[in-house]
Amino acid sequence: MPPTRLATLLGRAVRQQRHLRDLTQSELAEAAGVTQAAVARIESGSRAASIPVLERLFAAMDVQMVVEVEPLEAHLDARIGELAARPIAERIDELGLDETLDRLTDFPQVLTGSTAALLQGAPVPVDAVEIALRWQDSKRFTRWLETNYGQRWNARWGEFGGVWLEPEEPGEHRWSTRYGEIRATMCDELPETIEVRHGGRDYRVVPVVELELTEPRAAELLRRYRARQLAAEG
Structure with missing residues (x-):
């Protein structure tokens, strides 16, 4: 599941x-x-x-769980509000983005999805480094995954492992690695990008306006965030 x-x-x-x-x-x-x-x-x-x-x-970390219930969808607004208040640098560090990018040097790729939205200031949840890479580089990506203990997401069992690593094989383009989870968008040519800078580092990212056309989840969260802003201003 x-x-x-x-x-x-x-x-x-x-x-x-x-x-x-x-x-x-x-x-x-x-x-x-x-x-x-x-x-x-x-x-x-x-x-x-x-x-x-x-x-x-x-x-073991000297904390405990507290259980609460809330109306459906309320968690989205709360999560967006929480993320909007956090520094981008802190979220970049938590994601381990720089460490991952420092090792993704075997083939060209650009940041897309929620990762790209985060780097452009969007308060969207990001649980994995999301990249776009070309099909022609898939074999090099597979070799990189083999070197870095990659395991592919197995939708049947709801966990990583037990399926072929190669992007050409059927299944979600989602892998766990020694540096964290990576999700890939496979394409014939890399999409157009812009450069954004954080902490002295430049990142190549797909623009938010393009993400809103191609990433329905990110688009919905951005819509909710903007609605919250308008409500606060009103």
Whole structure:
């Protein structure tokens, strides 16, 4: 089964708390008495953890879960508001974007999707580095994945692994690697880009206006954010 929203939210909470304490996945796993692989799966949202395991993970970081309910869709506005208040540099660091890009040097690629929207100031959730790359570079990408412990998303089992790495094989273009999750848009030619600069680094990104035409999820979140802004101004 595909990951649920709750599994994604819980995984994000574990990852954020771990980053705040400057812990590695292995260090947290040892403190909580679970495996590093289990922590990785929980943080990615690919598998829902049991309540006892989650309690052990949070207890190892001196925090606890609080359960609340809210009307459907309310979480979107809350999430957008939270992200709008956070510095872009902080979100770039949390995503591990620079480290990933420093190693994606074997083939040309550009940033797209929610990653590109983030770098242009859009308060959209970003759980993976999203790139566009050409089909003609797919073999080089496959070799890069093999070198960096890549595992492809297996939609049937709702987790990474157990399917062929190659982009030519059927399935979502989504991989876990030693540097985090990467999602790819395969294309014949790379899309037109603009350059944005953060922290002394230039990033090649697909413009927001183009993303709004090609990324329905990002477009919906941007629409909600702008509606919130208009409401606040009114």
